Amino acid sequence: MDTALIVVLVLVVALGLLFSGMESRLRRMDRRLTAMDRRLGLIIDHLGAHPGDGGPEPALQRVAALLRDGKKIHAIKAYREITGADLREAKEAVERMAEGR
Template sequence: MEYLLPALLLAVIAVAMITSASDRRSKALDRRLQRLERKVDLLLAEAGVQEPEDPRLAEIDDLLARGKKIQAIKVHRELTGSGLVEAKEEIERRMR
């Protein structure tokens, strides 16, 4: 019984370290992906090429026309897999 507490504490510390390392790798990959997306956007703009718009985004435009911003954000997240903040920013760009 006296060895149970130190073993449990060691296990908790190990899990915390693994989680922390995984989180750092995830953040680094996310930053790298964002840089790559900016570069691709710049290349497309320089070449004068526009990315074709997904026809399913017409549903979002319809929701926005009816003043249903929250539903539009939900649909955007379902279609793109984006996070809440990213979806909200994109919907607000579409509203302009």
């Protein structure tokens, strides 16, 4: 085999290993950041440190109104539309709002 071909193959394999390791590390960091964000939300709720302490933020008034009307699923959907949260985050946030009423 030609030496140049061997060098190219080694470089391709090394780059593949490098990128797969970086991708795995980024996924772990993303999971940790999501968990930390969730914990921070729980701490803020526990301390009652909401912006202005005048109830939910103005953007979330629609969510609060849906909760008052007993429309929890609609409230979760509205929360997702407003904040861009995924289903799990929206469900947890809406449940926290419902408990805080």
